[in-house]
Amino acid sequence: MYVAVKGGGRAISAAHAWLDETRRGDTSLPELTVAQVEQQMGLAVDRVMAEGSCHDRFLAALAIKQAKGDLIEAAFLLRAYRTTLVRFGASEPVETSAMRLRRRVSATYKDLPGGQVLGPTFDYTHRLLDFALAAEGEARGEGPQAPAPVGEVPRVTELLAREGLMQREATDDAEPGDLTRQPLAFPAARPVRLQNLARGDEGFLLALGYSTQRGYGSNHPFVGEIRVGHVAVEFTPPELGFAIELGEIAITECQMVNQFKGSRTEPAQFTRGYGLVFGHGERRAMGMALVDRALRAEELGEDIAAPAQDAEFVLYHSDNIEATGFVEHLKLPHYVDFQSELENLRTIRRSAVAAEAARDGMAEAARDGTAEAAE
């Protein structure tokens, strides 16, 4: 019997009601609040803000709750919201040397102006499950806190550049491109590449960055500096003509120092890989910095041989909202194209069988002919 597909609308409504039910889970347990997610799942919130490309902790936390903890789904919710917001202008560039630091480490100097600040980090923790956390309700005391460095803390790469050892970045006053308004085109300028990577999937950036370390587009990186903290965002309204501070955002900046052999026109010097992401996301910022440097291969006259150096490959596949949509669309019905493949395959197989039969027939006829001639 023909199974009617009618009733899809009812099925969708029922499925979504079930989804709501599973989101809530066991109702004898208290419901998770958005504030709890925001406070106690802070790094998940940071990742969703970065990939959702929208700095709003409350909305990111809400998205995580709504998405049942599926962070890519949460980033998608945030992106779909963000795209409806009105744009009233572009901020002034943020000044990370004036960052209110929580953490700042350099792997290239033992000590340096501004010092090393370990900050709240998983680094050097022993990864032992802490069963004390399972016994809820215990208030943990505040950790000791040293006073944060005050005033400007110069960037390591700037100190190197003053000595002529670090390549200066080209400055350009032109307004940088915006991927969310104009589609990607190639060759892609570095600001556009960086925008793409800053919103890119953390796993993708991590894997590509890792691949450069293992020899696929090697660029011998050192962590010049990672800094995590808050920076002021300033905006110049045209009617005022001077910048006003809108507020602060949390960011992580990573500057990788990479070797560069020099070329016929340029002396040997260090080059930079740059990562800047919303929230506290060191893994993401480091991956981004490694990939940024790898993508500069063409500009620096290096061979383009590895995936991480291939701008089209990297930039077209970094976005997990695009990727998850297209991979998961395979769940949609494909009856029609599958049916045409079926018919096509049957036709090809029929003609192959017919051709074989014809060949056998000819061989048999030829054998019979030889036999007759022999008689």
Next chain:
Amino acid sequence: MTGIDDPRASGTEGYNFAYLDEATKRMIRRAILKAVAIPGHQIPFGAREMPLPYGWGTGGIQVTAAILGPADVLKVIDQGADDTTNAISIRRFFTRVAGVATTESTAEASIIQTRHRIPEKALREDQVIVYQVPQPEPLSKLEPRRAETERLHALADYGLMHVRLYEDIARLGHIAKAYDYPVMVNGRYLMSPSPIPAFDNPKMDRMPALQLFGAGREKRIYAIPPYTPVRSLDFEDHPFRPIRAPHACALCGSTESYLDEVLTDDAGGRMFVCSDTDYCGERQVAVAQEAAE
């Protein structure tokens, strides 16, 4: 949760008619105009993130949203059917954000958004068909780099595709492409017709309706203006042949429509039915009336 059809639960008060803001619609309309002016040529556009996933019709939805007016009557099909889940979801989206009338009848619709099919009933001049396109670049399987395919289009260098089709014939005796079969538009641009079955390709040729194609994830729009020649690629000695299952529809008896194969048991039992549910339904009514007379 309240039902999705409940207007109180729509949560769309703050949104513009048809979801997109007017500046975005204008940007998309400009891309559409450019696309109509250069038939078959892909126009990059600033596709937005939509509240539906990429790959699930966001390109078609943006094109529809940009051309939709309050007086339009919208039909949405997926695999030829109005009642497949994603078609229902997209139709509900527009009901929710634009409040337009919807229909399942091909004849009554002013805009038809489709995935993977062209309706069996011939379309008219006062209709627009909007295709959802997963991959707008017909050469993508042969050359993945966009910078390079753009060059090939500029030079009208389509040798790669001809060789690919020739290799099928040399190895298999047939062209093995059964859907998303490449077409030449207005004798100039090679174009992906979207993954419609090759059976539907001839319907595109000199169609009276405007044909618009939206690829959201790939951020491209292209178009075929009314009455534009569209030729499926082929060779003199291996002419293009549309493929359909050699059966009659088990429900309406049509021997001309495109058929879906439905498995009815695990012992090889199967039946063939029209993929175009509106066409099939109308024919069933007509057959029943004839029998009654």
